[in-house]
Amino acid sequence: MPNMSPVKTPMPEQEPNVRNKNFEEVALGYTDEMAAEEAKRCLNCKNKPCVSGCPVGVRIPEFIQRVAEGDMEGAYQIIKTTNSLPAVCGRVCPQESQCEQKCVRGIKGEPVGIGRLERYVADWHMKHGAPEKFDVKPNGHKVAVIGAGPAGLTCAGDLAAMGYSVTVYEALHTAGGVLMYGIPQFRLPKEIVQKEIDALKEKGVKIETDMVMGKVLSVDELFEMGFEAVFIGTGAGLPNFMNIPGEGLIGTYSANEFLTRVNLMKAYLDEYDTPIIRPKNVAVVGGGNVAMDAARTAKRLGAENVYIIYRRAEEQMPARKEEIHHAKEEGIIFKLLCNPVAIHGDDDGRVKAIECVEMELGEPDASGRRRPIAKEGSNFEIPVDSVVMAIGNSPNPLIRSTTEGLEANSHGCIVVDDATMATTREGVYAAGDAVSGAATVILAMGGGKEAARSIDEYIQSKHSK
Amino acid sequence: MFKIVEKRILNDSMTLMAVEAPYIAKKAKAGQFIILRVNEFGERIPLTVADYDREKGTVTIIYQKVGKTTLMLDQLNEGDAILDFIGPLGKATELEGYKNVAVVGGGAGCAIAYPQAKALHGMGAKVDMIAGFRSKDIIILEEEMKAVSDRLIITTDDGSNGNKGFVTDALRKCIEEGAKYDLVIAIGPLVMMRAICNLTKEYNIKTLISMNPIMIDGTGMCGGCRLTVGGKTKFACVDGPDFDGHEVDFDEAIKRSKTYFDLEKEATREYNCRLMEGAKNA
Numbered sequence A: 001m002p003n004m005s006p007v008k009t010p011m012p013e014q015e016p017n018v019r020n021k022n023f024e025e026v027a028l029g030y031t032d033e034m035a036a037e038e039a040k041r042c043l044n045c046k047n048k049p050c051v052s053g054c055p056v057g058v059r060i061p062e063f064i065q066r067v068a069e070g071d072m073e074g075a076y077q078i079i080k081t082t083n084s085l086p087a088v089c090g091r092v093c094p095q096e097s098q099c100e101q102k103c104v105r106g107i108k109g110e111p112v113g114i115g116r117l118e119r120y121v122a123d124w125h126m127k128h129g130a131p132e133k134f135d136v137k138p139n140g141h142k143v144a145v146i147g148a149g150p151a152g153l154t155c156a157g158d159l160a161a162m163g164y165s166v167t168v169y170e171a172l173h174t175a176g177g178v179l180m181y182g183i184p185q186f187r188l189p190k191e192i193v194q195k196e197i198d199a200l201k202e203k204g205v206k207i208e209t210d211m212v213m214g215k216v217l218s219v220d221e222l223f224e225m226g227f228e229a230v231f232i233g234t235g236a237g238l239p240n241f242m243n244i245p246g247e248g249l250i251g252t253y254s255a256n257e258f259l260t261r262v263n264l265m266k267a268y269l270d271e272y273d274t275p276i277i278r279p280k281n282v283a284v285v286g287g288g289n290v291a292m293d294a295a296r297t298a299k300r301l302g303a304e305n306v307y308i309i310y311r312r313a314e315e316q317m318p319a320r321k322e323e324i325h326h327a328k329e330e331g332i333i334f335k336l337l338c339n340p341v342a343i344h345g346d347d348d349g350r351v352k353a354i355e356c357v358e359m360e361l362g363e364p365d366a367s368g369r370r371r372p373i374a375k376e377g378s379n380f381e382i383p384v385d386s387v388v389m390a391i392g393n394s395p396n397p398l399i400r401s402t403t404e405g406l407e408a409n410s411h412g413c414i415v416v417d418d419a420t421m422a423t424t425r426e427g428v429y430a431a432g433d434a435v436s437g438a439a440t441v442i443l444a445m446g447g448g449k450e451a452a453r454s455i456d457e458y459i460q461s462k463h464s465k
Numbered sequence B: 001m002f003k004i005v006e007k008r009i010l011n012d013s014m015t016l017m018a019v020e021a022p023y024i025a026k027k028a029k030a031g032q033f034i035i036l037r038v039n040e041f042g043e044r045i046p047l048t049v050a051d052y053d054r055e056k057g058t059v060t061i062i063y064q065k066v067g068k069t070t071l072m073l074d075q076l077n078e079g080d081a082i083l084d085f086i087g088p089l090g091k092a093t094e095l096e097g098y099k100n101v102a103v104v105g106g107g108a109g110c111a112i113a114y115p116q117a118k119a120l121h122g123m124g125a126k127v128d129m130i131a132g133f134r135s136k137d138i139i140i141l142e143e144e145m146k147a148v149s150d151r152l153i154i155t156t157d158d159g160s161n162g163n164k165g166f167v168t169d170a171l172r173k174c175i176e177e178g179a180k181y182d183l184v185i186a187i188g189p190l191v192m193m194r195a196i197c198n199l200t201k202e203y204n205i206k207t208l209i210s211m212n213p214i215m216i217d218g219t220g221m222c223g224g225c226r227l228t229v230g231g232k233t234k235f236a237c238v239d240g241p242d243f244d245g246h247e248v249d250f251d252e253a254i255k256r257s258k259t260y261f262d263l264e265k266e267a268t269r270e271y272n273c274r275l276m277e278g279a280k281n282a
């Protein structure tokens, strides 16, 4: 008998007023009983609408049935056939606009908690699962991967499983990309990401950190070194600013810098040297996941008032629903339909206020969202001692400017064939944010998988000629 | 891990290290920099490439013991290793086509100015080198600088070397006496570079300066190194570190350089205390 409850089995969470002072994970995960109960809400639909909503086609009802039967390892193995990072995706995927949006249970109530179940299964495996046995015969071919984010790591893992000798080159001192430097500990514990990376190393993937490619080695040199194909998964790491007066003031950060100081460089832990301004009043500009993460991080660093300043309305915020909900619970103040026009500073050049103008929504623009228009004369100031700009990132030009024959579009995104992820340069493939512009973990992963398949085909066909 | 193959004390506050980093040594050019992290808990700091040896695969850095990170670095000796050493970063200085150049260095900045003078000298340019120090006993690289310049002028703030004055005074004198520079390169503290730029503006001489702001990644990812040049936002790590000194907003850069001033002073003080404790107990 399916469980016909119209609502998801709730997931235990830390109390908002406790968690907004620590960096521990917010959502605590299902117990075995909760998972079994939630799994029974799935109707095991024949046409599997949920699967069509998943960018990598996770076999959702199949794995959920295993959970209902208590076969967690079986469930894990099913997920793993199409998703290499389930513990990550279960936590950070925007399920409400993907699988769960398509779930039939969502018509008359809440959809099945697919993300929560995915997380549960992945965590169960990390705790109880037997270490994966790994014996593939090396096939003698070398592939280089640039960038150790979800796109690069997935591509590397898949190629290693096919027998390729893979070396991943990463610019930072730690692999993981945004999963390590961007998304905070309280949403995605770094230990989980590290476990995934360690598992890749077990598979024989070599990871060379501290390698800023394009500077220290070029794509051409990689080919000279005997790599037969190169995958580019360098992400979209270049922070955008608004170009308003005052962005050079002390206390103005890009979200990347603010989050990197805290996540990668661990400014929140005493034993690390990383300095960070611990602001009392902070304005975070933007409405995406990055903005929510920055705001909630600022709160945890001890800020009293944290404002999210967003120029459209809440319904138009690109952030995951859950993040917006969590942010509100934690006391983040939402200033919607507001746009900053200037940041003001004191004589020492430190931020003292942000000046905004009220907005109203006009006609829909190219993106289909109603365009915000400034209300004349509505300017007002909010006293703050820090401003974090979270208004988007663009791809970094380092690789494309040092690689001949690699085309990019006007946004700086690398141009690829949608089906194969092949770039305009032979033997070079790319995926993830470097291709799409800032998007999602699951899309980056999906692209990396696709590229691995194409790289295999490319190398095999080259050698069968 | 990156092994330290040479450590040489230049004066009380400045030390030279040659570090094994073959990939970087192969590519590095004058004007570029590296970022290093001493250990897991340390900060990432940028240091200019002072020299390199492509054959031996080593990169030379010169640091001034000013804060906790450089003090920590200074605890390491030949044979020890630095956890992270990343580069070569930034653009190389464009030195082609200049015939008559004044290279001005201030204090530790001389360590960075020296390779520029050496490169220019090697390319056949006439080089006047002006090096400023607080006093005589902290003068570094005198022989080296002499070898690569047509004229070396060393000034000291306190006159202890017999030539009291600032580098600006010396540069003005050279220009007034008829030197026809087609380029001035100024490297040193921000206030010194600003003073040089104000001077060269009067004479309309193109001036390149090397900026060394607070950085994290050095790849354009954090934007922490940004500065305003000609009214536009630039990232020193990828667009620089060299900029046209007449275009740089020095006031902003000087203020930004003090972002973590208090935090850093405290960290350095604490670390110094610990070093003293250690020395006492040893």
Ligand SMILES: Cc1cc2nc3c(=O)[nH]c(=O)nc-3n(C[C@H](O)[C@H](O)[C@H](O)COP(=O)(O)OP(=O)(O)OC[C@H]3O[C@@H](n4cnc5c(N)ncnc54)[C@H](O)[C@@H]3O)c2cc1C
Binding pocket: A092, A093, A094, A146, A147, A148, A149, A150, A151, A152, A169, A170, A171, A172, A175, A176, A177, A178, A179, A182, A183, A184, A211, A212, A213, A214, A233, A234, A235, A236, A237, A259, A289, A290, A293, A320, A396, A398, A399, A431, A432, A433, A434, A438, A439, A440, A441, A442, A444
């Ligand atoms: C704060 C924040 C929160 C987010 N929240 C979510 C979320 O909740 N859900 C979600 O699905 N998505 C989220 N995203 C988006 C998601 O993280 C990205 O879409 C995804 O990480 C892209 O993966 P990638 O592999 O393409 O690139 P990245 O993760 O950006 O990794 C690229 C890697 O390449 C390295 N690199 C770059 N240039 C070079 C070079 N020249 N040489 C060597 N290495 C290089 C970088 O250092 C980095 O490690 C968030 C992003 C941010 C910033």
Ligand code: SF4
Binding pocket: A041, A042, A043, A044, A045, A048, A049, A050, A051, A060, A061, A064, A102, A103, A104, A105, A112, A114
């Ligand atoms: S749509 Fe919902 S109920 Fe149907 S199979 Fe998928 S998860 Fe289960």
Ligand code: FES
Binding pocket: B214, B215, B216, B217, B218, B219, B220, B221, B222, B223, B224, B225, B226, B235, B236, B237, B238
């Ligand atoms: S150091 Fe981060 S962008 Fe320059």
